[in-house]
Amino acid sequence: MLTLQNIIAPEPGVCSEPDLYYHATGAAQICQQGSGFCLLTGSRIRFDTYFNLFNLGTWTQACLLEGLILEITARGPGEIRVLHLRQGHPAEILHQSRPQLHPDSPYQIDLSALLSGTPEGLLALELVALGPEKLQLYTARFATRRQPPSLPRLAISITTFQREHKVRDTVARLDTFLARSGFGDNIHVQVIDNGQSADIRAGPRVTAYANRNLGGAGGFARGLLEAEDRGFSHCLFMDDDASFHMENILRSYMLLTLARDPQTALAGAMIGNRRQWEMWENGAYFDGSCHPLFNGIDLRCPQAVQQMELRSTQARPATFYGGWWFFAFPLAGLRRHPFPFFVRGDDISFSLANDFNIFTLNGVVSFQDDFIEKESAQTLYLDLRNHLLHHLIFAQLERSALGTARIACRFMMRSMLRCKYESAAAQLMAWRDVMQGPVFFDRNIDMQARQASIRALIKQEHWQQNTDTAPQERRCFSRLPRRLRHLLGLFSLNGHLLPFWSRVGDQIVLEIDDRGLVFPAFGAARLTYRNGTGTQAYTVRHSKARFFALAWQMLLALTHWLRHHEELKRAYRRGYGDMTTRPYWEAKLGPARAPRDQAAE
Numbered sequence: 001m002l003t004l005q006n007i008i009a010p011e012p013g014v015c016s017e018p019d020l021y022y023h024a025t026g027a028a029q030i031c032q033q034g035s036g037f038c039l040l041t042g043s044r045i046r047f048d049t050y051f052n053l054f055n056l057g058t059w060t061q062a063c064l065l066e067g068l069i070l071e072i073t074a075r076g077p078g079e080i081r082v083l084h085l086r087q088g089h090p091a092e093i094l095h096q097s098r099p100q101l102h103p104d105s106p107y108q109i110d111l112s113a114l115l116s117g118t119p120e121g122l123l124a125l126e127l128v129a130l131g132p133e134k135l136q137l138y139t140a141r142f143a144t145r146r147q148p149p150s151l152p153r154l155a156i157s158i159t160t161f162q163r164e165h166k167v168r169d170t171v172a173r174l175d176t177f178l179a180r181s182g183f184g185d186n187i188h189v190q191v192i193d194n195g196q197s198a199d200i201r202a203g204p205r206v207t208a209y210a211n212r213n214l215g216g217a218g219g220f221a222r223g224l225l226e227a228e229d230r231g232f233s234h235c236l237f238m239d240d241d242a243s244f245h246m247e248n249i250l251r252s253y254m255l256l257t258l259a260r261d262p263q264t265a266l267a268g269a270m271i272g273n274r275r276q277w278e279m280w281e282n283g284a285y286f287d288g289s290c291h292p293l294f295n296g297i298d299l300r301c302p303q304a305v306q307q308m309e310l311r312s313t314q315a316r317p318a319t320f321y322g323g324w325w326f327f328a329f330p331l332a333g334l335r336r337h338p339f340p341f342f343v344r345g346d347d348i349s350f351s352l353a354n355d356f357n358i359f360t361l362n363g364v365v366s367f368q369d370d371f372i373e374k375e376s377a378q379t380l381y382l383d384l385r386n387h388l389l390h391h392l393i394f395a396q397l398e399r400s401a402l403g404t405a406r407i408a409c410r411f412m413m414r415s416m417l418r419c420k421y422e423s424a425a426a427q428l429m430a431w432r433d434v435m436q437g438p439v440f441f442d443r444n445i446d447m448q449a450r451q452a453s454i455r456a457l458i459k460q461e462h463w464q465q466n467t468d469t470a471p472q473e474r475r476c477f478s479r480l481p482r483r484l485r486h487l488l489g490l491f492s493l494n495g496h497l498l499p500f501w502s503r504v505g506d507q508i509v510l511e512i513d514d515r516g517l518v519f520p521a522f523g524a525a526r527l528t529y530r531n532g533t534g535t536q537a538y539t540v541r542h543s544k545a546r547f548f549a550l551a552w553q554m555l556l557a558l559t560h561w562l563r564h565h566e567e568l569k570r571a572y573r574r575g576y577g578d579m580t581t582r583p584y585w586e587a588k589l590g591p592a593r594a595p596r597d598q599a600a601e
Helices: 056-062 164-180 215-229 247-257 302-311 346-353 377-393 401-417 421-434 438-443 448-457 482-491 544-579 582-589
Strands: 002-006 023-025 028-030 037-039 044-046 069-085 092-097 107-110 122-129 135-144 154-160 187-193 206-210 234-239 264-267 269-272 279-281 284-286 290-292 326-330 357-359 365-368 506-510 524-530 536-541
Touching (some): 002 247, 023 028, 037 044, 037 122, 056 122, 056 357, 122 135, 122 302, 154 247, 164 187, 164 206, 164 247, 187 215, 206 215, 215 234, 215 582, 234 365, 346 377, 377 448, 377 544, 401 421, 421 544, 438 544
Parallel strands (some): 154 187, 154 234, 187 206, 269 365
Antiparallel strands (some): 002 135, 023 044, 028 037, 044 122, 069 092, 069 107, 069 122, 069 135, 234 326, 264 326, 284 290
């Protein structure tokens, strides 16, 4: 049988939120030796969780399964139940038995009858200890009898830049996992070292490449070139700062192996490191801006998880895309290589330009710093560039000149209303750069000149050591009822249309969760932002002179944009075709360079 997914437990260094893995009543817990779960008499454990539900709808939509088996390896007396969870129906018990379990004889439950008709819903395993001996669960897995005629060859491509310790640890974990895996010989890890500092030890399952630093786009473009040259059938793009269970690899590989559609791709979810119980993005679509799906879902709540997973099998938006923190896709039929964005937006355009059939799968997720933590004038510059380009390039996103310009104006006004004039200046620079046409991206492919220009802008909006752990606040307008505060902030442009606002406006402190939002800044003339730990902060202040100077420059940019929009659109559609090809990246990156001691494959 082929294992589709295993029941897994919390793992130090990845995630330690138990409610994401199991729900227990009574004396049920993870065994001290880390070898499964232990239950004392009368206790119960249910795996109706984000990591351990089996999404019958997703697996059967994406894959051709020949039989479905739940196999349990355990010791002791207990009751086994298999629950079927469907939209609008109470939980149904599909199977209930009380076998005497022994690890030498795994207990199998045939669920193949569920595959007939239109399979739907979620499956969850539940165990009850009957005593007097403890019930110990060693392993449990969902499996299928289908044996495919051939297995895909998967290249795991990790792009890294000066995160040496993190990427070495990830590669070591992958290498160990693949060495023990039954399909490990069909998977190879490629490390694209943009910083040329990672010092990755080569091996039969690992190859490192020293690469010119052209950002994530250049790193993943190199990974794609190498995967194609070495005859891989699929590629998995992965960030160097992500933590994840090795189960990610198993589930992804099995979904690609058994896929009905040769264009099947898999988009991993993302959860932030600050709140490991909260979904940041379980797939996303782009239209005017990025729309992360299921953002904010509390993964500790079984009902919320079940609703998310049941909805994830429904039709996806036409502009659905997968983030490159974890994105697996086929190489056959690839239409476009990455566009040289440097970073930010390359994953969106890659999904939109290629004809992938993208799925998500519960438990396939990366834990990493969320975008609020990473926000800076540079990331805002990069975000606005790609937002404008997508609407210029892709017919399905086409808008009028004014409709697209609203995106740039909205980006800048969001910064200006929060007194973040330096960020707004960087965004204005991004808008002007886009109006130079695709030649700008070719000439600035390494971003060195623009990074220097953005650094020169930033005087206040950067993290500094926070020496004032209890800053004084002055709140008056920010204590108004929410609706009144919103109207005041909106119609006064947060005080920029009111006299003496720098003197009478509030002085407030905002935590990291409010950093990217406009409303919490309404009513304030001085804002202090603090990071997640409170150890760093920065302060921005109201300035009418800077606000209206930027507003005037924005008006000039808008006039130029409206005049040249059609010309820009034609230029970018031609340029995108030229700059997303294999020959383009071969010319920019040159021949691959591996360390001298690189082991032969």
